Amino acid sequence: MSTKYNYKEIEKKWRAIWEKDPVNPTNTDKPKYYCLDMFPYPSGNGLHVGHWRGYVLSDVVSRYKLLQGYEILHPMGWDAFGLPAENYAIKTGTHPSVSTENSIRNIKRQVNEIAAIYDWDREVNTTDPAYYKWTQWIFVQMFKNGLAYEKEMPLNWCPNCKCVLANEEATNGVCDRCGSQVTKKNLRQWMLKITHYAERLLNDLQKLDWPEKVKKMQSDWIGKSYGAEIDFPVDGTDKAIKVYTTRPDTLYGATFMVLAPEHELIKDITTPEYKEQMDKYIYEASTKSNVSRMTDKEKTGVFTGAYGINPLNGAKTPIWVSDYVLADYGTGAIMCVPAHDDRDFEFAKKFDLPIIQVISKDGKESEELTEAYTEPGIMINSGEFNGMKSEDAKAKVPDYMEEKGFGKKTVNYKLRDWVFSRQRYWGEPIPLIHCEKCGIVPVPEEELPVILPNVESYKPTDTGESPLAAIDEWVNTTCPCCGGPAKRETNTMPQWAGSSWYFLRYCDNHNDKELASKEALKKWAPVDMYVGGIEHAVLHLLYARFYTKFLYDIGVVDFDEPFTRLFNQGMITKDGAKMSKNKGNVVSPDEMVENYGCDSLRMYELFIGPPELDSEWDDNGIDGVYRYLNKVWKFVDEYKDKIIEPTKEIEQAKHKMIYEITTRLEALTLNTVISGFMEFTNKLVAAAKNAGGIDKDSLETLAILLCPFAPHIAEEIWQVLGHDESVFKQTWPKYDKEKLKEDTINVAVQINGKVKANIDVSADADKDTVLAAAKEALGSKLSGTIVKEIYVPGRICNIVVRP
RNA sequence: GCGGACAUGGCGGAAUUGGCAGACGCGCCAGACUUAGAAUCUGGUUCUUUGGAGUGGGGGUUCAAGUCCCCCUGUCCGCACCA
Numbered sequence: 001m002s003t004k005y006n007y008k009e010i011e012k013k014w015r016a017i018w019e020k021d022p023v024n025p026t027n028t029d030k031p032k033y034y035c036l037d038m039f040p041y042p043s044g045n046g047l048h049v050g051h052w053r054g055y056v057l058s059d060v061v062s063r064y065k066l067l068q069g070y071e072i073l074h075p076m077g078w079d080a081f082g083l084p085a086e087n088y089a090i091k092t093g094t095h096p097s098v099s100t101e102n103s104i105r106n107i108k109r110q111v112n113e114i115a116a117i118y119d120w121d122r123e124v125n126t127t128d129p130a131y132y133k134w135t136q137w138i139f140v141q142m143f144k145n146g147l148a149y150e151k152e153m154p155l156n157w158c159p160n161c162k163c164v165l166a167n168e169e170a171t172n173g174v175c176d177r178c179g180s181q182v183t184k185k186n187l188r189q190w191m192l193k194i195t196h197y198a199e200r201l202l203n204d205l206q207k208l209d210w211p212e213k214v215k216k217m218q219s220d221w222i223g224k225s226y227g228a229e230i231d232f233p234v235d236g237t238d239k240a241i242k243v244y245t246t247r248p249d250t251l252y253g254a255t256f257m258v259l260a261p262e263h264e265l266i267k268d269i270t271t272p273e274y275k276e277q278m279d280k281y282i283y284e285a286s287t288k289s290n291v292s293r294m295t296d297k298e299k300t301g302v303f304t305g306a307y308g309i310n311p312l313n314g315a316k317t318p319i320w321v322s323d324y325v326l327a328d329y330g331t332g333a334i335m336c337v338p339a340h341d342d343r344d345f346e347f348a349k350k351f352d353l354p355i356i357q358v359i360s361k362d363g364k365e366s367e368e369l370t371e372a373y374t375e376p377g378i379m380i381n382s383g384e385f386n387g388m389k390s391e392d393a394k395a396k397v398p399d400y401m402e403e404k405g406f407g408k409k410t411v412n413y414k415l416r417d418w419v420f421s422r423q424r425y426w427g428e429p430i431p432l433i434h435c436e437k438c439g440i441v442p443v444p445e446e447e448l449p450v451i452l453p454n455v456e457s458y459k460p461t462d463t464g465e466s467p468l469a470a471i472d473e474w475v476n477t478t479c480p481c482c483g484g485p486a487k488r489e490t491n492t493m494p495q496w497a498g499s500s501w502y503f504l505r506y507c508d509n510h511n512d513k514e515l516a517s518k519e520a521l522k523k524w525a526p527v528d529m530y531v532g533g534i535e536h537a538v539l540h541l542l543y544a545r546f547y548t549k550f551l552y553d554i555g556v557v558d559f560d561e562p563f564t565r566l567f568n569q570g571m572i573t574k575d576g577a578k579m580s581k582n583k584g585n586v587v588s589p590d591e592m593v594e595n596y597g598c599d600s601l602r603m604y605e606l607f608i609g610p611p612e613l614d615s616e617w618d619d620n621g622i623d624g625v626y627r628y629l630n631k632v633w634k635f636v637d638e639y640k641d642k643i644i645e646p647t648k649e650i651e652q653a654k655h656k657m658i659y660e661i662t663t664r665l666e667a668l669t670l671n672t673v674i675s676g677f678m679e680f681t682n683k684l685v686a687a688a689k690n691a692g693g694i695d696k697d698s699l700e701t702l703a704i705l706l707c708p709f710a711p712h713i714a715e716e717i718w719q720v721l722g723h724d725e726s727v728f729k730q731t732w733p734k735y736d737k738e739k740l741k742e743d744t745i746n747v748a749v750q751i752n753g754k755v756k757a758n759i760d761v762s763a764d765a766d767k768d769t770v771l772a773a774a775k776e777a778l779g780s781k782l783s784g785t786i787v788k789e790i791y792v793p794g795r796i797c798n799i800v801v802r803p
Numbered sequence: 804g805c806g807g808a809c810a811u812g813g814c815g816g817a818a819u820u821g822g823c824a825g826a827c828g829c830g831c832c833a834g835a836c837u838u839a840g841a842a843u844c845u846g847g848u849u850c851u852u853u854g855g856a857g858u859g860g861g862g863g864u865u866c867a868a869g870u871c872c873c874c875c876u877g878u879c880c881g882c883a884c885c886a
Contacts, residue, residue, distance in 0.1 A: 171882075213807070217881060220806080225885075245886060258886090299884090322884095329885045336886085342804085343884055414885055537881085607828070609815065614879090618815065624828040630843090663819095672817070675827035682827095748823040753867050755823050790866055796822045800866045 005633035007597030011712040015115065023711075023728035024062075024072050024117045033070035034524050035062040036503055036563075038532030038540070039077045039124075040111075042103040043084060047110040048579045049587045049605065049617060050572035056605045057569055057670065058531040059116035063708035064665060066117070067732040073524050074117050075506040077124035078104050082495045083161060083177060086426035089458045096426045096458070100127060113589060115598050115711060124505050126498030127426075131505065133449035134515040135498050136431040138547065140442045141554055143432065147193040148420070150440070153328075154262070154286070155419055157185035162460035164189055166419045166494065168221070168539050176539070184286070187464050190421040190430060190491060194546045198222050198413045200560075201545055210566040211612070217537045223414025228398045229331065230407035232257060232308035234269050235316060241265060241308055244330030244412055247337065248401070249393035252382040253358035254335040255348065257308045257319045258301065261285035262327035269319065271305030278302050278321065285323040299324055299347045310335075311406035312397075313383065322347065330412050338372065345372040358382045359390045418543070420494060423466045425458045427492030435479035435486040444480050450488070466490045499540050500547040503527050503562055521557055530563040533571070541566070567668065570614040572605075579617075587617050599710035600626040606709065607674040628678050629713055632706070635685055636699055636717050644693035651739050653683040654698045658735040661705050677706070696721065701733050747791075749774040750798040756781050759797075767791040774799065 037058050040051065062074040078100075085096035085103070092099075104125070111118070124131055142148045156170040157163075160180040164187060169176040194201075202222045205215045227246035234241060241257060259266055261282045270278045281302045301322030308317050317335070324343060325334055338348035339357040348355050357365055363378035379388045385396065401407035421430060429450045431443040443450055453474040455467050468490040469475060479486035501515065508520035516525075526548075544562050552560040571578055574585040592601045603625035609615030646654070657680035664673045681702065688694040700721055707714035707727045718727035742763055747770060749757040757777040761770050771789055774797045775782060788800040 213881080216807075220882065223882095223885065227886085243886085247886075324884045324886095326885065334886045341886065343886075346884095412885075414882095534880090607815090613809090616815070618829065620829055621815070622829095627843095628828090671815090672827085675817070678827055746823090750823080750867080753822095753865095758823075788866055790822090792822055792867095795819095796867080798822080798866055 005630045005713070007599060007629075007712070010716045011115075011598050014712045014715045017715075017726075018115075021726075022117070022119070023726050024066055024074070024119065026071070026119070028071045030069055030071040032073065032524055033062070033065040033529075034073040034503075034527045035065065035529045036074075036506075036527045036531070037076065038530070038536065039079050039499070039502060040107065041082055041084070042078045042080055042100060042107045044088070044099065044103045044106075045581050045586075046106055047589055048572075049589050049592065049601070050579050052114060052589050052601065053572055053605050053608075053611070054531045054533070054569040055111070055114050055116055056602050057567070057611055057668075058529065059114065060602075060606070060665075060670065060708045061529055061531075061668075062117055063711065063728065064732070066728060067704065067708065067730060069731060072117065073122075073506065074119065075122040075124070076111060076116070076118040076120070077122075077502060077506070078107075078126065079495065079499050079502070080104065080125055080127040081427045081493075081498055083424065083426070086424060086458055089426070095454070097127065110590065113593050113598060114602070122506050122509050124502055124509050126428075126502065129449045129451055130512065131509075132428045132498065134505065135428050135493065135501070136443070136448050136450060137445060137515065138501060138551070139428075139493070139497070140431055140445060140448070142192060142550060143442050145550075145554065147196065147550065149191055149193065150188060151191050152186065152188040154184040154186050155189060156182045157187070157464075158182055161424070162462060163423050164419050164421070164464070166496075167416050168418075168542065169494075184288075185464065186286075189419050190489075192418040192420045192546075194418045194542075195413060195415050197546050197549050198224070198415050200549055201415075201542065204545075204549075204561055207561055208566070209564060211534075211568055214534065214537045214541065214566060214568065218542055221415060221538045221542065223412075225412050225414075227410060227412065228401065228407050229410045230335065230401060231311060232317070232335065233311070234265075234319070235307040235309055237269065237306075239265060239268060241319070241333050242331045243333045243335045244410070245335055247340065247394070248397040248407070249379070249385075249390045250337040250340045250358055251310065251312050251335070251397055252385070253337040253339050253356045254310055254315075254317055255338060255354045255356055256317050256336045258322045258325045258334050258336055258347070259304075259319065260325040260327035260332040261321055261323050263321070263332045266304065266321055269304050269306040274303055274305045278304065281321060288323065299343070299350050301347065301351065303351075308335075311401070311404070318353070320347075320351070328416060329414065339369055340372055340374055342372045342374065345369075356381055363387065418546075420497075421489075421491035422494050423464055424460055424492055425452075425455060425467045427495065428452070428497055429468065430489045430491050430493060432489040433477060433479060433486045434489065435481060435484060437484055438479055438481040438486075440489075441479060441481045441486070447480070452492075466492060468492070496540060496543045500543045501551070503530075503544070504551075504557065515556065525557065526559045526561060527563045528565060530566045531569060532566075534568040537568075567612070569611050570609070572608065572615055572617050574617045576616065587619075592622060596622050596626045597629075597712070599713050600629055603629070603674055603709055606670040609671055611668060611670050624678075625674065628681070629710060631685075632681060632702065632717075633713065635681070635688075636702075636720065639688055639694045639699065640720060642688075642693035643696050644691060646695035646698060647687065647691040649687040650684070650691060650694055650698055652742070653680065653687045654701055655735045655739040656680060657684060658701060658705065658733045659740055662732070662735065665708075674709070677709075703727055704730050704733055745794050747774070747794070748796050749777055750796060751778065751782065752800055753798060763794070770797055771799075 035058050037055055062072045066072050080100045085100050088099050089096045156165040158165055158175040158180050160178045170182045173182050175182055202219055202224055225246050228248040230243050231240040301320045304319045306319045308319050310317055336344040338344040338355045358381050359377040360380055361377045365380055376390045379385045379390055379393050385393050398409045429452055431450045433441045435441055453471055458467055475488050477486055477488055504516050507524040508516035511517055548562040549560050551557045577583055579586045604622040607625055660676045664676055703714045703717040715727050744760045745763050746760055748755045759773050759777045761773055770791050784801040784803040786801050790798040
């Protein structure tokens with residue numbers, strides 16, 4: 001063993017050994033642990049140190065579990081369909097499959113630099129026909145189960161990507177991918193009935209060991225609300241308008257109604273007098289972008305000339321049309337109570353509509369309302385409900401309505417069905433066939449996959465048609481049902497399709513009969529620990545839960561939540577910003593590995609800060625862990641031949657180290673694990689110095705504790721200590737609680753809460769003994785009358801005096 | 804607008820959950836080694852008028868508050884006319 005820590009040599013050596021003989025044994029009868037990284041999109045830009053963070057974290061957890069006696073599934077793959085490869089194809093003419101393959105080769109090389117215990121035999125690639133066969137198969141099952149349907153409706157359209165977007169991809173009216181402002185376009189598209197699962201997606205969140213933040217984002221996105229549907233007959237017609245409200249208690253205060261511009265009854269009820277104005281308004285609303293419809297808070301609207309009858313009190317309420325009412329939420333129509341709703345109040349003020357107060361704080365009517373009163377209170381101007389608490393009326397009014405038959409209690413969700421088709425090339429073809437005679441027929445399962453054909457031009461069109469539509473010989477096919485001429489569906493699936501079930505495929509990735517065998521799923525699934533960024537809180541994570549529940553319902557899997565535990569790692573920033581090629585603030589892991597070694601970079605990725613928070617990259621920071629590993633190396637080198645019986649001090653330092661590292665690792669406070677290594681190694685070194693040697697077990701313990709974090713140096717040390725077998729064959733060390741106890745403890749002595757002295761007392765000293773020692777130590781500092789004496793064993797002693 | 808998280812030295816951050824604030828590291832300063840530098844090692848490093856003060860600001864509870872409660876300020880994040 002040379003005295004210098006030669007990371008290059010050591011890492012090269014062990015990488016080769018592990019390649020031949022992986023440290024993670026397979027096909028054991030040990031309990032399983034499935035630790036998964038969110039698989040990356042193989043970008044041509046490669047990895048930066050920020051990407052390493054989550055991968056190191058999951059690898060540390062995997063290796064730790066391995067030493068605890070689990071068989072580990074820790075796979076990696078590629079979420080390779082998507083726009084960048086396609087845009088690159090448009091620019092250069094390179095087929096996306098070629099550029100994707102190149103990107104994967106490069107990124108795989110970089111991923112290998114992390115030295116994670118990935119089992120590459122389990123690699124998956126969403127663009128591999130053997131993989132997307134099953135992505136298509138799942139879609140066919142959804143179609144057969146009535147969860148996939150076609151619908152024409154105004155959809156989010158990204159003019160830059162020339163593609164429709166799901167609601168989840170268009171939050172804030174902006175394209176999730178490119179940041180362009182999204183417009184509305186009326187298109188016929190394939191939808192998945194995720195709303196069918198709204199209640200289960202909401203309720204089952206409580207089963208999950210996920211960050212509360214993510215659970216809240218999902219539950220807010222699903223957006224369940226409790227309310228009532230009420231029918232307002234349209235005066236002088238046989239029609240009625242159904243409204244949804246969460247405030248049935250305010251029904252007596254409804255002074256007008258508003259319909260969304262898309263509401264189907266508008267044309268039937270608008271009087272000739274207002275028709276021209278109405279047509280103009282509806283046209284304008286339909287062309288308004290999502291963004292302006294959201295941000296133009298100034299209320300606009302047109303009167304229909306018609307009146308609805310309040311079923312509770314028979315009041316005539318004018319019916320208006322305004323784009324502040326959304327067509328696809330509730331019933332697309334609302335009753336308006338300006339006295340108790342901010343938006344209705346604003347609308348009433350602008351169009352001079354009556355305001356009737358029906359709830360007040362003290363049961364008395366206010367002189368004049370200057371703003372809507374939205375708090376609970378006492379019912380007024382509400383007939384038989386007067387004097388009741390509004391919170392009680394919320395339940396009583398719907399009961400009354402149900403009795404009289406003009407309304408009912410109901411719930412609503414903000415969640416919309418998933419717009420599932422995309423008008424782009426580089427995605428899974430939707431496996432459906434349009435036949436004039438038989439309608440829409442799924443491609444028979446034995447004919448899957450429907451292979452994505454080559455095209456001349458990858459360019460998306462403005463018409464909402466996919467580039468696949470231009471390939472006649474592919475589009476024209478025969479109907480599997482009647483054998484007659486038919487046409488293929490030319491839309492492709494969104495990128496989320498492949499990632500919604502890939503965690504299942506890892507369990508049995510070579511299976512060509514099923515997406516994964518029952519046995520393999522039983523052995524591995526669901527995922528025990530899922531590590532990735534927060535950006536998928538409502539996208540990928542919601543879709544994957546939906547897919548899993550569906551597959552559970554049709555008997556493919558026997559669990560209904562895919563990810564038992566979720567961990568979101570924070571970003572690594574440079575100059576306060578997310579690393580990107582454009583900003584030129586990218587730190588390359590390749591360079592760090594070259595200059596400091598993989599082990600140092602792994603350690604620094606964890607040391608940089610609390611793993612769940614964003615952390616700023618410090619160019620000098622890695623020096624600290626590099627020096628630490630050098631110190632460990634020198635320590636072992638110096639003492640490996642000075643083996644003695646351990647002293648009490650050495651024993652204590654060792655057990656304290658095991659205790660601290662284990663506890664912190666369990667809590668995933670990995671930054672403090674690394675600082676703990678530094679702190680407790682120093683203690684061990686000092687104890688060894690005092691004793692003039694150290695026992696072998698202490699050195700071995702250090703190697704084992706270190707191996708999930710810095711696997712190469714740990715293996716090397718383990719070997720230097722005379723072992724032929726890998727350190728990863730060892731079991732995680734245990735600490736002895738008795739050995740942690742100190743004989744004497746240091747207690748701070750306070751007067752009135754201020755530290756005035758420090759004393760060493762025997763660990764089992766009682767209060768009186770400690771107080772006596774404390775008073776002695778204080779001496780003349782203690783004056784006045786003692787009012788109270790407090791002793792917290794092992795911590796502090798506080799004497800309260802009055803002068 | 805609504806909801807959530809956070810605020811600690813020059814910097815990243817720690818604090819056994821109410822018990823000695825600043826662990827560990829970076830940076831900086833001094834010293835050792837060296838012809839010199841780099842590297843390495845050792846020591847120091849919250850401020851300070853040496854009495855104290857101090858965890859964004861103000862108030863409160865407590866023997867004791869970074870930690871609990873109330874008010875305010877700032878930063879970040881999520882949702883955004885969802886009736």
